[in-house]
Amino acid sequence: MSTEIVQKVLAGDVRATARLLRWIDDGRGEARRLLKVLYPRTGRARIIGITGNPGAGKSTLTDHLIRYFRSRDLRVAVVAIDPTSPFSGGAILGDRIRMQEHATDDGVFIRSFATRGHLGGLTSTTSDVVHALDAGGWQVILVETVGVGQDEVDVQRLAQTTVVVMAPGMGDEIQAIKAGVLEIADIFVVNKADREGADRTVRELQMMLDLEKVTQAELAHHGPVQSLLAAAEQRVSPAGWVPPVLKTTAVRGEGLDELCRALDDHHQVFLDACRDPQFVQARLRQQFLDVFRRTLVARGWSYLVHEDHLKQIVDRLQRGEADPYTLAEEAVKAVGGP
Amino acid sequence: MAEERKLRILVAKPGLDGHDRGAKVVARSLRDAGMEVIYTGLHQTPEMIVATAIQEDVDAVGLSIMSGAHNVLFPAVVKGLREQGADDVVVFGGGIIPDDDIPRLAEAGVSQVFTPGTPTGQIIEWVRQNVRPRG
Ligand SMILES: Nc1nc2c(ncn2[C@@H]2O[C@H](COP(=O)(O)OP(=O)(O)O)[C@@H](O)[C@H]2O)c(=O)[nH]1
Ligand SMILES: [Mg+2]
Numbered sequence: 010m011s012t013e014i015v016q017k018v019l020a021g022d023v024r025a026t027a028r029l030l031r032w033i034d035d036g037r038g039e040a041r042r043l044l045k046v047l048y049p050r051t052g053r054a055r056i057i058g059i060t061g062n063p064g065a066g067k068s069t070l071t072d073h074l075i076r077y078f079r080s081r082d083l084r085v086a087v088v089a090i091d092p093t094s095p096f097s098g099g100a101i102l103g104d105r106i107r108m109q110e111h112a113t114d115d116g117v118f119i120r121s122f123a124t125r126g127h128l129g130g131l132t133s134t135t136s137d138v139v140h141a142l143d144a145g146g147w148q149v150i151l152v153e154t155v156g157v158g159q160d161e162v163d164v165q166r167l168a169q170t171t172v173v174v175m176a177p178g179m180g181d182e183i184q185a186i187k188a189g190v191l192e193i194a195d196i197f198v199v200n201k202a203d204r205e206g207a208d209r210t211v212r213e214l215q216m217m218l219d220l221e222k223v224t225q226a227e228l229a230h231h232g233p234v235q236s237l238l239a240a241a242e243q244r245v246s247p248a249g250w251v252p253p254v255l256k257t258t259a260v261r262g263e264g265l266d267e268l269c270r271a272l273d274d275h276h277q278v279f280l281d282a283c284r285d286p287q288f289v290q291a292r293l294r295q296q297f298l299d300v301f302r303r304t305l306v307a308r309g310w311s312y313l314v315h316e317d318h319l320k321q322i323v324d325r326l327q328r329g330e331a332d333p334y335t336l337a338e339e340a341v342k343a344v345g346g347p
Numbered sequence: 348m349a350e351e352r353k354l355r356i357l358v359a360k361p362g363l364d365g366h367d368r369g370a371k372v373v374a375r376s377l378r379d380a381g382m383e384v385i386y387t388g389l390h391q392t393p394e395m396i397v398a399t400a401i402q403e404d405v406d407a408v409g410l411s412i413m414s415g416a417h418n419v420l421f422p423a424v425v426k427g428l429r430e431q432g433a434d435d436v437v438v439f440g441g442g443i444i445p446d447d448d449i450p451r452l453a454e455a456g457v458s459q460v461f462t463p464g465t466p467t468g469q470i471i472e473w474v475r476q477n478v479r480p481r482g
Binding site: 113 | 379392
């Protein structure tokens with residue numbers, strides 16, 4: 010069964026791929042086994058992240074990007090992530106509404122996911138989904154995420170190019186500084202340029218970026234101050250790229266040529282950077298740390314929920330028999346694992 | 348890994364009419380019942396619905412049809428799913444559907460038809476009883 014599905018996924022079979030993605034999403038043990046087999050076939054896809062607040066126009070832009078890459082005869086996969094309702098655990102996944110024109114195109118695979126809030130995003134599986142699609146020969150993978158929680162940051166790190174989409178009048182610029190969006194963006198898009206205030210949003214963003222540039226130059230001047238771990242937490246992006254701020258009106262397809270050109274330009278810069286072994290190493294380090302953290306959390310969690318371990322620990326805590334630090338250390342020792 | 352399985356349901360609106368209120372109400376109720384609902388908007392062809400169901404690996408497809416074309420559209424979706432080897436996807440639906448047509452739809456492979464005014468609680472209960480996570 011396992012080898013059969015791997016063969017099918019590698020051949021780009023839609024049904025098998027859809028099923029594997031389900032297993033990944035559900036956190037099934039089989040998924041990990043299959044990902045190990047698929048991993049050597051990854052590394053070929055062009056991965057583009059599209060992130061920003063709900064309603065900014067990400068899905069509408071993604072629809073145009075699908076068309077652009079299809080016109081170049083590339084096979085395109087879309088991973089569209091919407092939030093899970095914290096109240097019910099359910100979700101309405103509506104990104105496809107804007108992309109249904111491509112539903113029956115064999116060269117397009119669109120998959121919607123809910124964030125599910127796996128332990129606060131610490132075990133999000135989006136990067137595994139991207140790896141599976143990459144192995145399956147999907148040449149362009151567009152990942153649409155909302156906001157910048159931990160899971161989004163992870164997936165945007167995996168992306169080679171990240172587009173941050175904003176709309177005027179949503180207070181997005183302010184949001185951007187708070188959320189640290191400036192660091193993850195390779196391209197800024199101010200969408201809904203048909204609305205009032207677009208030019209102002211562009212100007213304010215541009216101003217913030219200029220400020221950022223000064224700060225970075227300053228940092229670079231004072232040499233490497235970061236620990237290895239801090240560096241690993243930061244997004245690795247090619248040096249010397251200045252994120253452009255573009256204006257689009259996605260509903261009318263305006264500004265899309267410029268966006269596609271910026272995407273291609275950045276892709277070229279990315280490919281050039283990949284000739285530097287240190288750049289590649291930094292990206293691999295991040296990928297590993299992402300998988301490592303998820304493995305740790307998942308292992309720990311399955312130990313805790315197994316045979317009432319968590320309850321026993323809390324009982325001891327409540328009886329005053331031990332402190333949480335000792336208990337946590339004991340639990341970590343007990344997790345072990347193959 | 349922390350395993351967590353959820354029902355995934357495609358709520359689709361085939362046909363030419365623009366009445367999507369019913370579909371939206373059902374989509375929201377299913378979400379509130381803890382399910383993941385893929386919603387694709389108006390004017391979906393059976394081919395689009397089948398392709399979407401496969402790509403999204405849904406457990407069931409709920410169709411809302413107000414245009415009177417249910418005798419064509421329902422069976423077309425069921426047939427399309429079978430042709431793709433996805434015959435284990437449950438197909439149910441609702442809309443303005445005369446009682447006389449219901450047996451024929453059942454014969455065509457539609458598991459359940461809800462007529463207007465069915466309380467959403469009843470639809471959710473039916474889905475819980477009759478739809479299982481696939482794979
Ligand atoms: N006025 C205007 N509306 C837009 C534009 N782009 C998208 N929209 C609308 O904004 C809403 C949200 O778009 P969507 O692409 O779903 O946003 P997302 O939540 O970021 O994926 C939809 O009603 C779109 O039709 C635009 O350029 N101008
Ligand atoms: Mg969207």
